[in-house]
Amino acid sequence: MTADLVAVLVAVTEGTPKIMTIAGGSALPSGPFEFTHRSLQTALRAWVEAQTGHPLGYVEQLYTFADRGRSGDAKGPHSVSISYLGLTREDRVGEGFEAHWSGWYDYFPWEDHRAGAPAFLAKTIAPKLKTWAKAAPSPTLQRERWQRCAITFGLDDRDWNEELVLQRYELLYEAALIPEAGRGHGHEAPVVPGKPMTADHRRILATGIARLRAKIKYRPVVFELMPAEFTLLQLQRSVEALAGRLVHKQNFRRLIEQQELVEETGAMAADTVGRPAKLFRFRHAVLAERAVAGTKLPLSRT
Amino acid sequence: MTADLVAVLVAVTEGTPKIMTIAGGSALPSGPFEFTHRSLQTALRAWVEAQTGHPLGYVEQLYTFADRGRSGDAKGPHSVSISYLGLTREDRVGEGFEAHWSGWYDYFPWEDHRAGAPAFLAKTIAPKLKTWAKAAPSPTLQRERWQRCAITFGLDDRDWNEELVLQRYELLYEAALIPEAGRGHGHEAPVVPGKPMTADHRRILATGIARLRAKIKYRPVVFELMPAEFTLLQLQRSVEALAGRLVHKQNFRRLIEQQELVEETGAMAADTVGRPAKLFRFRHAVLAERAVAGTKLPLSRT
DNA sequence: CATCTTATGCTCACGGAGAGTATAAATGGT
DNA sequence: ACCATTTATACTCTCCGTGAGCATAAGATG
Numbered sequence: 001m002t003a004d005l006v007a008v009l010v011a012v013t014e015g016t017p018k019i020m021t022i023a024g025g026s027a028l029p030s031g032p033f034e035f036t037h038r039s040l041q042t043a044l045r046a047w048v049e050a051q052t053g054h055p056l057g058y059v060e061q062l063y064t065f066a067d068r069g070r071s072g073d074a075k076g077p078h079s080v081s082i083s084y085l086g087l088t089r090e091d092r093v094g095e096g097f098e099a100h101w102s103g104w105y106d107y108f109p110w111e112d113h114r115a116g117a118p119a120f121l122a123k124t125i126a127p128k129l130k131t132w133a134k135a136a137p138s139p140t141l142q143r144e145r146w147q148r149c150a151i152t153f154g155l156d157d158r159d160w161n162e163e164l165v166l167q168r169y170e171l172l173y174e175a176a177l178i179p180e181a182g183r184g185h186g187h188e189a190p191v192v193p194g195k196p197m198t199a200d201h202r203r204i205l206a207t208g209i210a211r212l213r214a215k216i217k218y219r220p221v222v223f224e225l226m227p228a229e230f231t232l233l234q235l236q237r238s239v240e241a242l243a244g245r246l247v248h249k250q251n252f253r254r255l256i257e258q259q260e261l262v263e264e265t266g267a268m269a270a271d272t273v274g275r276p277a278k279l280f281r282f283r284h285a286v287l288a289e290r291a292v293a294g295t296k297l298p299l300s301r302t
Numbered sequence: 303m304t305a306d307l308v309a310v311l312v313a314v315t316e317g318t319p320k321i322m323t324i325a326g327g328s329a330l331p332s333g334p335f336e337f338t339h340r341s342l343q344t345a346l347r348a349w350v351e352a353q354t355g356h357p358l359g360y361v362e363q364l365y366t367f368a369d370r371g372r373s374g375d376a377k378g379p380h381s382v383s384i385s386y387l388g389l390t391r392e393d394r395v396g397e398g399f400e401a402h403w404s405g406w407y408d409y410f411p412w413e414d415h416r417a418g419a420p421a422f423l424a425k426t427i428a429p430k431l432k433t434w435a436k437a438a439p440s441p442t443l444q445r446e447r448w449q450r451c452a453i454t455f456g457l458d459d460r461d462w463n464e465e466l467v468l469q470r471y472e473l474l475y476e477a478a479l480i481p482e483a484g485r486g487h488g489h490e491a492p493v494v495p496g497k498p499m500t501a502d503h504r505r506i507l508a509t510g511i512a513r514l515r516a517k518i519k520y521r522p523v524v525f526e527l528m529p530a531e532f533t534l535l536q537l538q539r540s541v542e543a544l545a546g547r548l549v550h551k552q553n554f555r556r557l558i559e560q561q562e563l564v565e566e567t568g569a570m571a572a573d574t575v576g577r578p579a580k581l582f583r584f585r586h587a588v589l590a591e592r593a594v595a596g597t598k599l600p601l602s603r604t
Numbered sequence: 605c606a607t608c609t610t611a612t613g614c615t616c617a618c619g620g621a622g623a624g625t626a627t628a629a630a631t632g633g634t
Numbered sequence: 635a636c637c638a639t640t641t642a643t644a645c646t647c648t649c650c651g652t653g654a655g656c657a658t659a660a661g662a663t664g
Contacts, residue, residue, distance in 0.1 A: 001303050003368075003382050033368070040368050064366040064384050066305075066335070066342050080305050080382060082366050147590055233610075248653065253612075255652090274610030275660040288446060291453050291463055535641075553622065555643075576641030577629040 005044055006030040006083040006201070008062065008208030009052075011090040011101060012225045015237045018090060018101040019205060020052070025102045027198040028205065033082070044084050052099045057224040058087040060215075062207050065200075085208045087224040102195075104209060105244075107202055109193045110153075110168065111209070113160055113245045125177070125192055126155055132175040162244050165210035169203060178202075213243055220261055223282040231269045231277035232256065261286055307346055308332040308385040308503070310364065310510030311354075313392040313403060314527045317539045320392060320403040321507060322354070327404045329500040330507065335384070346386050354401045359526040360389040362517075364509050367502075387510045389526040404497075406511060407546075409504055411495045412455075412470070413511070415462055415547045427479070427494055428457055434477035464546050467512035471505060480504075515545055522563055525584040533571045533579035534558065563588055 007029050009020035022029050029051060033043055041059055048056050062083040090101050105112045110121055126149075133145035152167045154160035172192060173181045179196040180203075196202060216222050222239055236252050256262055262280040269277045309331050311322035324331050331353060335345055343361055350358050364385040392403050407414045412423050428451075435447035454469045456462035474494060475483045481498040482505075498504060518524050524541055538554050558564055564582040571579045 001305060003303060003305075040366070043368075061365060063363060064342065064382075066345075080366075080384070082382070144590060151592070231611090248655095249610095250612080250614090250655085251653065272610075273662065274608080275612085275662090277611060288449055289453075291466055291469070533642090550622065551641095552624090552643080552645090557621090574641075575631065576639075577631090577643085579642060 002079045003033040004030050004079055004081045005033050005040070005047065006081050006204055007044060007048060007086055008083065008205055009048065009056075009086045009088060010104075010208070010212060010225065011088050012238045012241050013090045013101070015241050017104045017241045019104050019208075021100050021102045023198065025100060025106070025195065028201045030081070040082060040084075044086070048086060052088075054088065056086045056088055058221055060085045060211070062204065062211060081204075083204045083207065085211055087212075087221060089225065089227065104205065106195045107197065107205060108165065108169070108209065111162070111165060111244045113162070114240055117154070117160065120193060121153065122155075125153065125172075128177055128191060129153070129155075129171070129175060132177070160245070163210055163213050165213065166203070166206045169206040173203075216242055220282070220286065223261075226282070229265050229267070229279045229281050231272075231279060232262075233277060235262075235280070259286075304381045305335040306332055306381055306383045307335050307342070307349060308383050308506055309346060309350060309388055310385065310507055311350065311358075311388045311390060312406075312510070312514060312527065313390050314540045314543050315392045315403070317543050319406045319543045321406050321510075323402050323404045325500065327402060327408070327497065330503045332383070342384060342386075346388070350388060354390075356390065358388045358390055360523055362387045362513070364506065364513060385506045385509065387513055389514075389523060391527065391529065406507065408497045409499065409507060410467065410471070410511065413464070413467060413546045415464070416542055419456070419462065422495060423455065424457075427455065427474075430479055430493060431455070431457075431473070431477060434479070462547070465512055465515050467515065468505070468508045471508040475505075518544055522584070522588065525563075528584070531567050531569070531581045531583050533574075533581060534564075535579060537564075537582075561588075 007020070009029065011018050011020075020029055021027065029048075031047055033040065040061070044059060045056050062085050064080060064082045066078065066080050110118055110125060112118065129149040130146065133142055133149060136142040136145050149171060150156040150158055152161075152164045152171055169178075172178045175181075177192045178194065180200070197205070212221070216239060222235065222242070225238055225242075226235060232253050233249075235256070236247055236249065239252070240247050261283060263283050265279045265281050267279045269279055309322070311331065313320050313322075322331055323329065331350075333349055335342065342363070346361060347358050364387050366382060366384045368380065368382050412420055412427060414420065431451040432448065435444055435451055438444040438447050451473060452458040452460055454463075454466045454473055471480075474480045477483075479494045480496065482502070499507065514523070518541060524537065524544070527540055527544075528537060534555050535551075537558065538549055538551065541554070542549050563585060565585050567581045567583050569581045571581055
C-alpha cells in the first residue's frame with residue numbers, strides 16, 4: 001500500500017483565486033509521501049518547496065480517502081490519498097519551476113456569483129437538474145431530489161450558500177452532468193460548463209474551496225494570500241474572490257478595523273484611480289492575542 | 303506501509319459523555335484498514351459493527367497522521383493512522399461484545415465546567431503553567447507563553463472557550479505536565495489529573511471532543527446521541543455534557559423550537575420528579591429541508 | 605471646473621442572543 | 635389539605651451585531 005499527498009495550493013492574484021496545477025491544468029499536484037519527514041505537514045511543505053521554490057504559508061489537512069486501484073483490477077495496488085490545503089502567493093514561485101496557476105473558477109464556473117448568479121445556472125444547470133430529479137422512481141423521491149437541488153444551488157428563491165461547493169459538485173456528479181461521472185459511455189458532450197480534472201481531483205478541489213470559504217469567516221487566513229502591504233479594497237477583493245460573492249464595503253471595513261486585524265503602514269497606495277487609499281499590514285499579533293479572530297463576511301444581497 | 307483506523311466513538315448516557323475504549327480504558331479502538339471495502343467510511347462502519355454489534359449513526363473523519371515507527375527504529379514499519387469520530391448510543395451494544403465505555407472526562411477532567419471551573423485548574427494547573435511560562439529563555443517568550451496559557455485555559459479573567467480542547471492538551475503536553483509527554487525519564491508522578499492513554503490516543507480523543515463541541519453549535523448532531531424520544535431537559539443535559547458547560551434553559555428551548563428541530567410525540571415522560579415533560583422526537587426532515595440547521599448553544603456565564 | 609472614482613465616516617433599523625420574571629403542573633412530606 | 639420542592643413553559647427586556655444606506659472627502663481626468 002502507498003500513501004500519496006495531494007495539494008490544493010491557493011493564491012489570489014488581482015482578484016482571481018488560483019490553484020496550482022500540473023498536466024496542463026488537468027490535475028492537482030500530487031506525489032508519494034516520503035517517510036523521511038517527521039510529519040505529514042513537514043513532508044508536504046518540503047515537497048511543495050521543492051516544486052515551487054518557495055516555502056508554504058498556512059497549511060491545513062483536508063481529507064483522506066482510499067482508492068481501490070483505478071486501473072480496474074479489484075485486488076491491485078491500493079493507495080491512500082491525503083489531501084491538503086495550502087495558502088501562498090503566486091509571485092512567490094522561484095526560478096526554473098514550472099508551477100502552473102489556473103483560475104479556480106475555470107473548474108467551477110457556477111461558483112462565481114460576484115457579478116450575480118451566472119446565467120447558465122438558471123438557463124442550463126437548473127433545467128438539467130430538474131430533469132434528473134424527475135427521473136427518480138417515486139414522486140416522493142422526485143421531490144426530495146429537487147429539494148436537494150434547490151437548497152444546494154439556491155433555486156426557487158432560496159439564498160445562495162457559497163459554502164456548499166462540495167455538495168454542488170457531488171450533486172452534479174450524481175446527476176451525471178459532468179465528465180468525471182462518465183459511466184463508460186465513451187465521451188459525452190459536456191453538459192455543464194467547467195474544466196474537468198483527472199480522477200477525483202476536482203472533488204478534492206471542491207473540498208478545498210469549501211473549507212477555505214468557511215474558514216475566512218472565522219479565522220484571519222485571508223492575510224496569507226495578501227502581499228505584506230495592501231489597501232482595504234484589495235483585501236476586500238481577495239475575500240470576494242474566494243467567497244465568490246460581493247461584500248458590503250463599509251461594513252467590511254468596520255469589521256476589519258474593530259477587530260484590529262490590521263494596522264496602518266503610514267504610506268499610501270500609489271498609482272491608483274480615485275482617492276488614494278491607506279496601506280495596511282496584517283497585525284500578526286492577533287494570532288497570539290486571540291484564539292478565534294473572526295472575519296465574518298458582511299455579505300450583501302445585491 | 304500500513305493504514306490503521308482509529309475511532310472516537312461517542313455516546314452520552316445519563317448526562318455523561320462516554321467513549322468506547324479497549325485495553326482497560328487505555329486506548330481507543332483501532333485496527334487495520336481492510337481494503338475490501340469501498341471507502342474508508344464503510345470500512346469503519348463494518349469494523350465498528352463487528353466490534354460492538356450495532357451499526358453506527360453519524361460518522362466523520364477527524365485527522366490523518368503518520369507515524370515513524372513507535373518501536374524506536376528510524377526505518378522501521380511506518381503506518382498512517384486515519385481517525386474517525388462516530389456517534390452512537392451506549393445501549394446499542396449487542397450481546398457478547400466487550401465494548402467498554404469510559405467517561406471522557408476521566409481523560410480530560412479539566413474540560414468539565416458544568417459545575418464551574420474545576421478547583422484544581424486554578425490550584426494546580428495554572429501555577430504549573432506559570433512555572434513553565436517563566437522557564438522560557440527571554441522575557442518576550444515568557445510573556446507569549448503565558449498569554450497562550452491564559453487564552454487556552456481562560457485564565458486572567460478571560461472567558462473559558464470550550465472548543466480549545468486540543469490546544470489545551472497540546473499545551474499541557476508541551477509543558478510536560480502529562481504522562482504522555484514523558485521524555486524518557488521513566489515514570490514521573492502525574493502532575494495533572496486525568497487518565498493517560500497509549501501513544502497519541504488522548505490527542506486523538508481531544509481532537510474528537512473539540513470537533514464535536516464545535517459541531518453541535520451549527521449542526522443537529524446531538525440527536526444521534528439521543529434515544530428516539532426524549533424530553534427537552536434530557537436534550538439539554540446531553541448538550542451540556544458534551545460542551546462541558548451549562549446552558550440557559552429557556553433560551554435553549556426557544557432555539558430548539560423556533561428551528562423546528564423537534565416535534566411532540568404526544569406522550570409525556572413517566573417517572574419524573576416535578577411537572578411532567580412532553581416527549582419529543584427529532585424531526586429528521588430538517589436534514590433534508592436545510593443545508594445548515596444550527597443549534598447555536600445559548601451559553602450562560604453563570 | 606465639472607465629473608468620475610475611490611476612501612472613509614456616520615446613522616438607522618432589525619433581529620438574535622443573553623438574561624430575568626412569572627406562572628403552571630406534578631410529587632412528597634407534615 | 636397545605637406547603638415546599640422540582641420541573642415545565644410562557645413572556646419580556648435589553649444590548650449588540652449585522653445589513654443597509656447616506657454623506658462627505660480626496661484624489662485623477664477631461
